[in-house]
Every structure is written in structure tokens, then in C-alpha cells.
Amino acid sequence: MANQPKQETFAEPGSVPIGGKFSLVDHTGETVTNDDFAGKLRLVFFGFTNCPDICPTTLAEIARTIELLKNDADAVTYLFVSLDPERDTPAVMAEYVKAFDERITGLTGTIDQVDAMAETYRVAYEKVGMEGEAYQGSGEYLVSHQGNTYLMSKSGEYLTHFSYGTAPEEMAETIREAIARFGGVGGET
Structure with missing residues (x-):
């Protein structure tokens, strides 16, 4: 693998129609928009707190990625969006x-x-019953969803994504490449 030419890691910002304006509430109860996170790269993952596997695994991998980034970690905002x-x-x-x-x-x-x-973000999701059957509108449920984690530019444009199970070392390396190419905190794009 080391001898293969490296494929372009990042999409040209603005060339992939993923991401955009939003208005949500953060975990402190404050209303936030896309603009509140301008000036930093963003790592965005969609899931839910009652998720039995994909979400806690991915968030643990993101936490490990943050550790691996060390001082570079502050150039990124990490967002977990509930579905x-x-x-x-x-x-x-x-x-x-x-x-x-x-x-x-x-x-x-x-x-x-x-x-x-x-x-x-082109994220598909739906409520399903506990055994994966169609949700009938009452009782316990899970949320079936995609497991991608998106790396977005400092203005919220798609750069790349990580599939479920991507190693934290790989995510950290790619994020460092994005910091080198698109800049750290502040500045353009």
C-alpha cells in the first residue's frame, strides 16, 4: 500500500453537496448555527444516545482521535448530532x-x-422497533442510521468522510493533512 500513489484525500470545498446551514441546540441549551463553528474544521457525526453499538464505538474512536491529535485537536470542532x-x-x-x-x-x-x-448532510435515518421491524409509533425503538463521520471545512463545506470503523490513527492523520492544507484556527475556508 505504501508504494501506491496517494489518491486525493479531500474534495474541493463546495464541490460536494453535503453540509450547509443549520440551527440546533447544543448540550448546554444554547441555540447554535453553522456560523457559530466557523473558523475551525468540523468533525460531524450523527447518531443517538440510546444506540447500542455504532454511536458509542464511533464516539470512543473520535475521543481517541482527539487524544492522538494532541495540540492539533484545538483546530477542530467535534459535533455529535442527535437523530x-x-x-x-x-x-x-x-x-x-x-x-x-x-x-x-x-x-x-x-x-x-x-x-x-x-x-x-444526506444522512438517512428512521425509527425501527427493537428487533429491527418497522416502528409502530409506540414502545421502545432504535434509530437506524448511517455511520459516516464527516470532516468539514472551516466554513462548513464537505472535505471528506470516514466510514464506520475507521481507525483513530487514520482519522488523526487525515485531519492533520486537512489542517496543513486548509489552515488551522481562523483564516479562510
Whole structure:
């Protein structure tokens, strides 16, 4: 693998229609928009706090990536967006994200707000029954969702994504490449 020519890691900012404006509530209860995170790269993951596997695994991998980035970690904002706003209140999100890393920001909102952000990121999700059957509108449920983590530019444009299970070492290396190419905190793009 080391002898293969390296493929372009990043999309040209603005060339892939993923990401965009949003308005949600962070885990402290404050309303935030895309613009509140301008000036830093963003690592964005969608999930829910009652997720039995993909979400806690991915958030643990993101926390490990933050550790591996060391001083470079501050050039990135880490966002965990709930796809289950009915259960994932700001207080629930606050407790959940702090179990992984205090630098991860939990985002939730109304169903319409979450739907709108998921749509801009092309994230498909749906409620399903506990055994994977169609959700009937009552009782316990899970949220079936994609497991991608998105790396976005400092203005919120898609750069690349990491599939579920990407090693923290690989994420950290790619994020360092993005910092080198697109700059650290502040500046353009």
C-alpha cells in the first residue's frame, strides 16, 4: 500500500453537496448555527444516545482521535448530532458526550431542525422497533442510521468522510493533512 500513489484525500470545498446551514441546540441549551463553528474544521457525526453499538464505538474512536491529535485537536470542532431529539434533550446529550470527551459538542433540537440538518448532510435515518421491524409509533425503538463521520471545512463545506470503523490513527492523520492544507484556527475556508 505504501508504494501506491496517494489518491486525493479531500474534495474541493463546495464541490460536494453535503453540509450547509443549520440551527440546533447544543448540550448546554444554547441555540447554535453553522456560523457559530466557523473558523475551525468540523468533525460531524450523527447518531443517538440510546444506540447500542455504532454511536458509542464511533464516539470512543473520535475521543481517541482527539487524544492522538494532541495540540492539533484545538483546530477542530467535534459535533455529535442527535437523530433522536425526542429522547436526546440537551441534558441527556451533556451527560452522554462528557463520557467520551469534554471537547465533543452534543447537538439536538426539534424534529424539524434535526431533519433539516440531516437532509443537508444526506444522512438517512428512521425509527425501527427493537428487533429491527418497522416502528409502530409506540414502545421502545432504535434509530437506524448511517455511520459516516464527516470532516468539514472551516466554513462548513464537505472535505471528506470516514466510514464506520475507521481507525483513530487514520482519522488523526487525515485531519492533520486537512489542517496543513486548509489552515488551522481562523483564516479562510
